[in-house]
Amino acid sequence: AQTVTQSQPEMSVQEAETVTLSCTYDTSESDYYLFWYKQPPSRQMILVIRQEAYKQQNATENRFSVNFQKAAKSFSLKISDSQLGDAAMYFCAYGTSGSRLTFGEGTQLTVNP
Amino acid sequence: EAGVTQSPTHLIKTRGQQATLRCSPISGHTSVYWYQQALGLGLQFLLWYDEGEERNRGNFPPRFSGRQFPNYSSELNVNALELEDSALYLCASSQQRAKTDTQYFGPGTRLTVL
Numbered sequence: 234a235q236t237v238t239q240s241q242p243e244m245s246v247q248e249a250e251t252v253t254l255s256c257t258y259d260t261s262e263s264d265y266y267l268f269w270y271k272q273p274p275s276r277q278m279i280l281v282i283r284q285e286a287y288k289q290q291n292a293t294e295n296r297f298s299v300n301f302q303k304a305a306k307s308f309s310l311k312i313s314d315s316q317l318g319d320a321a322m323y324f325c326a327y328g329t330s331g332s333r334l335t336f337g338e339g340t341q342l343t344v345n346p
Numbered sequence: 347e348a349g350v351t352q353s354p355t356h357l358i359k360t361r362g363q364q365a366t367l368r369c370s371p372i373s374g375h376t377s378v379y380w381y382q383q384a385l386g387l388g389l390q391f392l393l394w395y396d397e398g399e400e401r402n403r404g405n406f407p408p409r410f411s412g413r414q415f416p417n418y419s420s421e422l423n424v425n426a427l428e429l430e431d432s433a434l435y436l437c438a439s440s441q442q443r444a445k446t447d448t449q450y451f452g453p454g455t456r457l458t459v460l
Contacts, residue, residue, distance in 0.1 A: 268448070276434055278451035324389065331447050333379065333391040333402060334438075 235260045237327050239337035246315045247345050253300075254310045254340050256325030265329045267301065267308045271321040272339075281323070284308065312342075320344045348373065350439050350452035358458045359427050367422040367455045371439030377401075378420040379440070379449060380412065384433035392435075395420055396442050427459045 236259045246252035258267070269281040284292045284301050291299050296316075300309045312319055325337040351370045359365050371378050380392040391404040395414035403410075409425040418439075424431055434456050438449035 266447070270451070275453070276456075277453045278436060278438075280448065280450065283448055328447065328449070331377070331396070331401075331440075331442055333394060333404070334381075334389075334449055335391070336389040338388050 235262075235327050235335045237325055237335050237337040239323075239325055239340050241340045242338070243341045243343070245343040245345060246312070248315055248317060250315055251311060251313045252315055252342065254312075254323050254325075254342070256308045256310070256337055258306050258308065258325070258327050258335075260306070260327065262329055265327060267299075268326040268328065268334070269297070269299070269308075269310045270324045270326060270336075271319075272324065273321040278324070282310065315344050317344050317346060350437055350450055352435075352437050352452040352455050354455060355453070356456045356458070358460065360460050361427055361429060363427050365424045365427060365431075365457055367424075367435050367437075367457070368419065369422070369437030369439075369452060370419045371437075372441075372450055375439035375441050375450075376418055377440045377442045377447075378414055378418065379438040380420070380422050381436045381438065382406075382433045383436060383454075384430070387433075389436070393422065424457070429459050432457060432459045 265286045267284045270278045282294045296313045322339045326334040328334045377396040382390045394402045412422040414420045434454045436454045437452045440447045440449045
């Protein structure tokens with residue numbers, strides 16, 4: 234069974250600084266997708282970034298980028314120029330085509346002014 | 347483009363009652379997923395519907411059931427409510443035939459069982 238592990242229950246960062254959230258996963262599949270979602274206090278799950286396993290290039294979305302290490306089964310999220318609005322619970326998720334998502338336990342990110 | 351919508355926002359029931367939660371997917375999306383987010387238990391997969399059929403279900407008892415309508419909206423029913431069913435229920439939709447099948451989430455329904 235696939236598992237996703239986020240080893241950092243809480244992280245904090247100063248506004249305008251950079252922070253990296255860690256995620257590891259376990260799978261025997263070769264074709265899969267990885268996602269980072271954020272869940273602010275409103276509880277709405279918002280897609281931050283996605284990565285297809287077959288792509289070697291790391292995904293980037295504005296201030297958000299990932300470091301995808303397929304052999305190590307690692308998928309970290311880097312947030313640059315952190316903003317107060319980035320404060321949220323961040324979930325790493327794994328999925329294959331047309332199937333459920335498996336989520337990590339989440340990392341609570343605090344952004345200090 | 348309208349996102350995934352869920353109703354009601356909050357639902358309060360007593361133990362033993364039945365709860366019905368509703369979800370409308372993004373236009374053009376045929377798949378609907380249901381997840382339970384209980385305090386301290388993370389996000390757990392409940393059910394997946396696509397083209398009107400149940401495709402997969404998570405490790406939940408049969409009193410959790412649902413259906414998908416011809417317009418792809420979906421209903422989650424929870425029978426014989428128990429206190430531990432109190433949770434945030436999230437619905438997500440995806441365009442099944444798209445390459446990445448990215449799931450987009452609704453705002454959730456907060457179910458409280460007293």
